Amino acid sequence: MAFFFILSALSWICFICFADKKKFREFYPTCLLAMYMASTVDFAAHHYDLWNYPAPSGKQTYWYHLSQQLGLYPIVVYLFLQWLPQQQRFTRLTRYIFLWTVLAISLEWIAISGGYMEYKRWWNLGLSYIADWILYFIFYWNYKWWSKF
Numbered sequence: 001m002a003f004f005f006i007l008s009a010l011s012w013i014c015f016i017c018f019a020d021k022k023k024f025r026e027f028y029p030t031c032l033l034a035m036y037m038a039s040t041v042d043f044a045a046h047h048y049d050l051w052n053y054p055a056p057s058g059k060q061t062y063w064y065h066l067s068q069q070l071g072l073y074p075i076v077v078y079l080f081l082q083w084l085p086q087q088q089r090f091t092r093l094t095r096y097i098f099l100w101t102v103l104a105i106s107l108e109w110i111a112i113s114g115g116y117m118e119y120k121r122w123w124n125l126g127l128s129y130i131a132d133w134i135l136y137f138i139f140y141w142n143y144k145w146w147s148k149f
Contacts, residue, residue, distance in 0.1 A: 003116040004053070004064045007107065008071030015075045020082055027081045029146040030139050031074040037135070038073040039065075050123040053116065076104075080136065081143050093140070101132040 042065050045051050053064045080100055085092045108128055111117040119125075 003111065003114060004067050004072075008067035011072045011075040014079065018082075019075075019078055023082060026147065027078050027143070030081060030143045031077050033142050034073045034077040034139060035069050037138075038069045042069070045123075049120050051117060051119050054118055076100075077139050080139065084140070084143075097133065097136045097140070100136055101129060104132045105129045 053061050055061045055064065083096075085096050105125065105128060108117065109125060112119065112125065
Protein backbone atom coordinates (compact mmCIF):
# COMPACT_ATOMS: atom_id res chain seq x y z
CA MET A 1 0.00 0.00 0.00
CA ALA A 2 2.85 2.35 0.78
CA PHE A 3 4.22 2.19 -2.79
CA PHE A 4 1.28 4.03 -4.38
CA PHE A 5 0.99 6.54 -1.56
CA ILE A 6 4.70 7.31 -1.77
CA LEU A 7 4.38 7.66 -5.55
CA SER A 8 1.38 9.96 -5.14
CA ALA A 9 3.16 12.02 -2.46
CA LEU A 10 6.26 12.33 -4.67
CA SER A 11 4.12 13.50 -7.56
CA TRP A 12 2.56 16.19 -5.36
CA ILE A 13 6.00 17.25 -4.14
CA CYS A 14 7.14 17.54 -7.77
CA PHE A 15 4.04 19.59 -8.54
CA ILE A 16 4.65 21.94 -5.63
CA CYS A 17 8.34 22.34 -6.44
CA PHE A 18 8.37 22.38 -10.24
CA ALA A 19 4.93 23.19 -11.65
CA ASP A 20 4.30 26.58 -13.16
CA LYS A 21 1.00 27.25 -11.41
CA LYS A 22 0.27 30.19 -13.71
CA LYS A 23 -0.51 27.65 -16.43
CA PHE A 24 -3.16 25.86 -14.39
CA ARG A 25 -6.10 27.12 -16.50
CA GLU A 26 -4.26 26.19 -19.66
CA PHE A 27 -3.55 22.61 -18.57
CA TYR A 28 -6.68 21.97 -16.52
CA PRO A 29 -8.85 20.45 -19.30
CA THR A 30 -6.18 17.91 -20.24
CA CYS A 31 -5.51 17.04 -16.60
CA LEU A 32 -9.24 16.43 -16.16
CA LEU A 33 -9.12 14.17 -19.20
CA ALA A 34 -6.25 12.23 -17.60
CA MET A 35 -8.27 11.78 -14.41
CA TYR A 36 -11.34 10.67 -16.34
CA MET A 37 -9.34 8.26 -18.49
CA ALA A 38 -7.60 6.83 -15.41
CA SER A 39 -10.97 6.13 -13.81
CA THR A 40 -12.38 4.62 -16.98
CA VAL A 41 -9.33 2.46 -17.68
CA ASP A 42 -9.15 1.22 -14.09
CA PHE A 43 -12.83 0.30 -14.23
CA ALA A 44 -12.38 -1.49 -17.57
CA ALA A 45 -9.25 -3.30 -16.34
CA HIS A 46 -11.14 -4.46 -13.27
CA HIS A 47 -14.18 -5.50 -15.31
CA TYR A 48 -12.11 -7.46 -17.86
CA ASP A 49 -9.60 -8.65 -15.23
CA LEU A 50 -6.54 -7.30 -17.09
CA TRP A 51 -4.49 -6.17 -14.12
CA ASN A 52 -4.87 -5.86 -10.42
CA TYR A 53 -3.36 -4.13 -7.41
CA PRO A 54 -3.09 -6.92 -4.83
CA ALA A 55 -4.30 -5.75 -1.44
CA PRO A 56 -5.69 -7.39 1.67
CA SER A 57 -8.99 -5.58 1.24
CA GLY A 58 -11.12 -3.90 -1.40
CA LYS A 59 -10.85 -0.70 0.62
CA GLN A 60 -7.08 -0.58 0.10
CA THR A 61 -7.49 -1.22 -3.64
CA TYR A 62 -9.94 1.70 -3.73
CA TRP A 63 -7.33 3.96 -2.09
CA TYR A 64 -4.70 2.81 -4.61
CA HIS A 65 -6.93 3.88 -7.47
CA LEU A 66 -7.89 7.13 -5.81
CA SER A 67 -4.27 8.10 -5.08
CA GLN A 68 -3.38 7.52 -8.72
CA GLN A 69 -6.41 9.31 -10.15
CA LEU A 70 -6.10 12.39 -7.94
CA GLY A 71 -2.33 12.50 -7.66
CA LEU A 72 -0.12 10.68 -10.05
CA TYR A 73 -1.97 10.88 -13.37
CA PRO A 74 -3.06 14.55 -13.46
CA ILE A 75 0.27 15.77 -12.08
CA VAL A 76 2.31 13.75 -14.57
CA VAL A 77 0.18 15.14 -17.40
CA TYR A 78 0.55 18.68 -16.03
CA LEU A 79 4.35 18.40 -15.95
CA PHE A 80 4.38 16.68 -19.35
CA LEU A 81 2.49 19.63 -20.87
CA GLN A 82 4.50 22.22 -19.00
CA TRP A 83 7.80 20.97 -20.36
CA LEU A 84 6.70 20.36 -23.95
CA PRO A 85 9.48 21.37 -26.34
CA GLN A 86 9.10 24.87 -27.77
CA GLN A 87 9.60 23.60 -31.30
CA GLN A 88 7.12 20.78 -31.59
CA ARG A 89 8.43 19.07 -34.67
CA PHE A 90 7.52 15.42 -35.02
CA THR A 91 10.99 14.10 -34.23
CA ARG A 92 11.48 16.35 -31.22
CA LEU A 93 8.00 15.56 -29.90
CA THR A 94 8.55 11.84 -30.45
CA ARG A 95 11.82 11.98 -28.54
CA TYR A 96 10.12 13.90 -25.73
CA ILE A 97 7.27 11.40 -25.51
CA PHE A 98 9.81 8.56 -25.58
CA LEU A 99 11.41 9.95 -22.40
CA TRP A 100 8.03 10.18 -20.65
CA THR A 101 7.00 6.67 -21.72
CA VAL A 102 10.31 5.26 -20.45
CA LEU A 103 9.65 6.92 -17.09
CA ALA A 104 6.08 5.58 -16.99
CA ILE A 105 6.98 2.04 -17.98
CA SER A 106 9.88 2.04 -15.50
CA LEU A 107 7.51 2.90 -12.66
CA GLU A 108 5.11 0.20 -13.82
CA TRP A 109 7.95 -2.33 -14.00
CA ILE A 110 8.89 -1.45 -10.40
CA ALA A 111 5.25 -1.93 -9.36
CA ILE A 112 5.10 -5.32 -11.13
CA SER A 113 8.48 -6.46 -9.82
CA GLY A 114 7.65 -5.41 -6.26
CA GLY A 115 4.31 -7.19 -6.31
CA TYR A 116 2.30 -3.96 -6.01
CA MET A 117 0.60 -4.66 -9.33
CA GLU A 118 -0.04 -7.85 -11.26
CA TYR A 119 -1.01 -8.55 -14.85
CA LYS A 120 -3.79 -10.94 -15.64
CA ARG A 121 -5.09 -12.60 -18.78
CA TRP A 122 -3.32 -11.28 -21.86
CA TRP A 123 -2.11 -7.90 -20.55
CA ASN A 124 1.66 -7.37 -20.29
CA LEU A 125 4.37 -4.73 -20.00
CA GLY A 126 4.65 -4.37 -23.80
CA LEU A 127 0.96 -3.51 -24.13
CA SER A 128 1.31 -1.01 -21.31
CA TYR A 129 4.18 0.64 -23.16
CA ILE A 130 2.14 0.91 -26.36
CA ALA A 131 -0.78 2.30 -24.35
CA ASP A 132 1.54 4.91 -22.81
CA TRP A 133 2.52 6.16 -26.26
CA ILE A 134 -1.11 6.43 -27.28
CA LEU A 135 -2.03 8.22 -24.06
CA TYR A 136 0.73 10.79 -24.31
CA PHE A 137 -0.24 11.59 -27.89
CA ILE A 138 -3.88 11.91 -26.82
CA PHE A 139 -2.88 14.31 -24.05
CA TYR A 140 -0.76 16.32 -26.47
CA TRP A 141 -3.56 16.56 -29.06
CA ASN A 142 -6.15 17.38 -26.40
CA TYR A 143 -3.95 20.16 -25.08
CA LYS A 144 -3.42 21.54 -28.59
CA TRP A 145 -7.15 21.45 -29.24
CA TRP A 146 -8.03 23.24 -25.98
CA SER A 147 -5.29 25.83 -26.42
CA LYS A 148 -7.17 27.19 -29.46
CA PHE A 149 -9.89 28.56 -27.18
